[in-house]
Amino acid sequence: MWSYDKRLQFPVxxxxxxxxxxxxxxxxxxxxxxxxxxxxxxxxQRYAMPYKECKAILTDIGTEELAHMExxxxxxxxxxxxxxxEQIKEGGFDAYFVDHATGIYPQFASGTxxxxxxxxxxxxxxxxxxxxMAAEQKARSTYDNLLRxxxxxxxxxxxKFLREREIVHFQRFGDALRVVQDHxxxxxxxxxxxxxxxxxPDTWRRxxxxxxxLCRAATPQLSEQDSD
Amino acid sequence: xxxxxxxxxxxxMYDFALVExxxxxxxxxxxxxxxxxxxxxxxxxxxxxxxxxxxxxPLTAREVDTRSGHWRWIDDPWPWEGEDN
Numbered sequence: 001m002w003s004y005d006k007r008l009q010f011p012v013x014x015x016x017x018x019x020x021x022x023x024x025x026x027x028x029x030x031x032x033x034x035x036x037x038x039x040x041x042x043x044x045q046r047y048a049m050p051y052k053e054c055k056a057i058l059t060d061i062g063t064e065e066l067a068h069m070e071x072x073x074x075x076x077x078x079x080x081x082x083x084x085x086e087q088i089k090e091g092g093f094d095a096y097f098v099d100h101a102t103g104i105y106p107q108f109a110s111g112t113x114x115x116x117x118x119x120x121x122x123x124x125x126x127x128x129x130x131x132x133m134a135a136e137q138k139a140r141s142t143y144d145n146l147l148r149x150x151x152x153x154x155x156x157x158x159x160k161f162l163r164e165r166e167i168v169h170f171q172r173f174g175d176a177l178r179v180v181q182d183h184x185x186x187x188x189x190x191x192x193x194x195x196x197x198x199x200x201p202d203t204w205r206r207x208x209x210x211x212x213x214l215c216r217a218a219t220p221q222l223s224e225q226d227s228d
Numbered sequence: 229x230x231x232x233x234x235x236x237x238x239x240x241m242y243d244f245a246l247v248e249x250x251x252x253x254x255x256x257x258x259x260x261x262x263x264x265x266x267x268x269x270x271x272x273x274x275x276x277x278x279x280x281x282x283x284x285x286p287l288t289a290r291e292v293d294t295r296s297g298h299w300r301w302i303d304d305p306w307p308w309e310g311e312d313n
Binding site: 009013014053073168169172175176179 | 233236237239240243244247248250251252254255256257286287288289290301306307308309310
């Protein structure tokens with residue numbers, strides 16, 4: 001379960017509205033490399049992860065991404081307060097405005113709504129962790145692109161903080177990949193999928209059947225011979 | 229900087245140190261230096277959070293002081309509103 005802290009991870013205090021900037025920053029809420037997708041990616045992937053260190057990393061980073069979603073939403077909210085109809089039209093915010101007024105809706109900078117098709121949960125720890133590391137770099141590039149276009153220091157400071165977090169999370173997923181690979185055969189990491197092919201024997205056999213029961217179930221013809 | 233911003237800034241600083249320590253410890257669970265750092269930061273965070281909450285109200289819905297006869301959890305400002313929090 002989760003609990004809520006009534007504060008932002010990093011302060012967001014924007015003095016002047018700027019709908020044009022809101023339109024592009026919004027992509028880090030609901031865009032292809034945004035914080036909503038990041039959180040959903042890690043929090044959904046964790047169930048297929050067999051190793052305890054990596055279950056924790058996916059849970060804790062997935063949770064931090066929720067706090068980043070809140071920061072981006074706060075930036076968009078503050079950039080679109082008290083707008084006049086002229087500012088809405090001049091800032092190119094009119095298309096968004098007619099659909100959502102100034103409500104927060106997760107969408108790409110281009111207007112496409114957020115989609116779960118922006119991420120994978122492949123059920124394979126190595127595949128998922130490589131996706132996660134790539135996702136952190138894609139998010140970092142997106143923050144770089146935003147920082148090229150935005151001059152306002154009130155907006156830049158929280159974006160710079162979030163950009164740094166992408167780099168740290170890339171490192172932490174590197175730790176997770178090392179843990180997974182340490183459990184596997186270094187001569188062939190792809191020999192099997194540890195999410196499917198390794199189960200702790202104590203937990204999957206004992207609850208209902210003994211080993212002898214399982215052998216009999218698998219080879220009924222032998223069981224018949226035994227009973228003769 | 230208001231008193232509220234000062235106290236909340238300390239909560240944020242120690243919380244950030246904890247987030248960093250937690251995510252590192254997940255992948256290095258037996259690192260003695262990281263465990264000691266986590267422990268120090270948690271002590272500092274608890275103190276900073278208590279000071280903030282005594283002065284400006286609860287940070288979580290499980291730490292509401294009901295003696296005032298008012299459910300302070302709902303009080304503005306909320307975090308996204310860009311006030312001095």
